[in-house]
Amino acid sequence: MLEGWGRMRKLVSLISMLPAFIALAGQGHAAISYQRLDGAPGERGLVIKGVFEFSDDPTKLVDEYRQYQADYISFDSPGGNVVTAISFGRAIRALNARTLQIRAMECASACAFAFVGGVERFAETGSIGVHRVSLSDDIPMDNKLAVSTVQLLTGEIIGYLTDMGVSPNLLQLSLSIDSSDIRYLTAAEMRDWNINTPENIPSPQNNASPPSDAAPEVSATPAATPLDPGAPEEAGVPEPGDLTTEAVDFANRYNDEWSNDSASAWAFMNGVYADEVSFFGSSVDKDAVLKEKAVFAQRWPERIYSVKPGSVTASCAGKCEMSGIVEWFTRNKGTGKTSAGMAEFSYVWNTASLQIESETGKVLATDKGAKAPDRLIDQWIGLDDICRGSLDREGAATLRACKRRDQLGPLLDRLDWCYGHKDEAGMDMKWHKCDANSRRYDE
Structure with a gap:
């Protein structure tokens, strides 16, 4: 043995x-x-x-x-x-x-x-x-x-x-x-509980290095064993006065805003960082962070970033230390290139100023040659399963899952991925590259 x-x-x-x-x-x-x-x-x-x-x-x-x-x-x-x-x-x-x-x-x-x-x-x-x-x-x-x-x-x-x-x-x-x-x-x-049979087995060290063009993506990333685990926290509906839930909501909102058009994303980033930030181990001013974000947004003008359901942890006492996993798919039509994968992120978020004071993370996986946002589609399907399959249809967890699903769907739609065709039965609907007969969220 x-x-x-x-x-x-x-x-x-x-x-x-x-x-x-x-x-x-x-x-x-x-x-x-x-x-x-x-x-x-x-x-x-x-x-x-x-x-x-x-x-x-x-x-x-x-x-x-x-x-x-x-x-x-x-x-x-x-x-x-x-x-x-x-x-x-x-x-x-x-x-x-x-x-x-x-x-x-x-x-x-x-x-x-x-x-x-x-x-x-x-x-x-x-x-x-x-x-x-x-x-x-x-x-x-x-x-x-x-x-x-x-x-x-x-x-x-x-x-x-x-x-x-x-x-x-x-x-x-x-x-x-x-x-x-x-x-x-x-x-x-x-x-x-004997789920792990050996004793004293060291945790694996992730040696996967991000490719050179993936480095900026860690700026939207987490680390992760859930404190309040499960899909509900991703759904982004905070309980009043619950700082932990608000931190989870913030992580979702951050990545949703980063998934917007570059002008909107930059405007959000301009207000969300403190004047001085501990950024991947170095103390820099906000302008340095924004410059990196702008360069990345120019390289990848179309982006979807979404927190992986069940990954976020948060510890809050005036400031929130939060971490989790984000999955992404980006595209540049001009160059024909795409980038996709999964990364860890970690923030220190000041709940008084509502600004990020520290950020770090690392890429966990990159999907070489990815042409479809498979990871994000999987997220949507998981949320949809909860939304439609829960026995507690009016419960808060179910409603949060439905809300999160409906936030993620339009992001996929914007990158020309659609769910179902017009006049198609619900059971037959699948995610596909949008065509003239596809259902669109804005229709």
């Missing part, structure tokens, strides 16, 4: 350099797919991507794993059908496979149950998210049947966790988190 995890340390180091080469699935409801990560000989990873659907067959995972002779399995999944995820977890256990998860890739909701199928497991702090199971609105059932279904599913989950050697506390925590929220597990929880 110790020998195996000595090798896993090498794999952690390897996979920490891979996010720059991993593109998120473009369709939130696409079938499960697999991506091979080919590192040094004997260090092969297999990524399970997409939403777990009832129709997904874990035997395909078995075939892919054996054909590739993978050394570990990772995930890039927002969740999906719990029963299917458990069947994948059991398949992983039958393969005697290891599972490894880093924060730069998503493993949330039902995905957590697939992850614990690993014989040996390591997940970076904040990389595994859980919440309460919700029943599909597509299946009509009365209250009695719903209760019975939940009881049966709960029993199945407890039995599965026991078989995998994981504490049922994982389920207990999940049940305490609303289905519209996400709670990311702490290092102590993953250790104490």
Whole structure:
């Protein structure tokens, strides 16, 4: 076991350099797919991507794993059908496979149950998210049947966790988190509940370096295990007097403003920075910050920046220290170039002056040759799932998710990405490059 995890340390180091080469699935409801990560000989990873659907067959995972002779399995999944995820977890256990998860890739909701199928497991702090199971609105059932279904599913989950050697506390925590929220597990929880099987495994150091043309993008970035986790905080509707929620709202507003046309964005930036700013480790005046923003906006006149749902943390006492993850897609029609990826950001925000006094961050991943805003589309789909699929349709969390979805949609529209065509049924609508028959937000 110790020998195996000595090798896993090498794999952690390897996979920490891979996010720059991993593109998120473009369709939130696409079938499960697999991506091979080919590192040094004997260090092969297999990524399970997409939403777990009832129709997904874990035997395909078995075939892919054996054909590739993978050394570990990772995930890039927002969740999906719990029963299917458990069947994948059991398949992983039958393969005697290891599972490894880093924060730069998503493993949330039902995905957590697939992850614990690993014989040996390591997940970076904040990389595994859980919440309460919700029943599909597509299946009509009365209250009695719903209760019975939940009881049966709960029993199945407890039995599965026991078989995998994981504490049922994982389920207990999940049940305490609303289905519209996400709670990311702490290092102590993953250790104490045996979600991470090894002890004293170091956190991976992300060695991915941003390309030269990506450096300015970190100026809109975060770091991230959620204090008040889940989609609601991204939705940007603060509770009166709640500084933490206001800080989250500010992070969303900052990136939304930066996504506007360059003149509007610059006007916002001119008022949001203090006269003196600690900017990526150096003390500079506001004019230096604005000059960098202006140069970047000239290089990338069309931009979408959006905070990744569930990533923001904030600690407020007069000033707010906040961090999180932002995903971006930029385009320059004149040069034909695009840039996309994911980065960390960290701000110190003065709640009295409403100005940024400190900013830092780093690029986590860049999507080479990206032609579509897949990361932002995935965000929209996740918010739409909460907005339309929540059992608490009038709840504050659901309303915030709907609001955030409706803020992100027009940004995508402005970069010529549209959802659905005119006279098309809702169930058939998909994101696509806009054409003459596309639905537009301004129509």
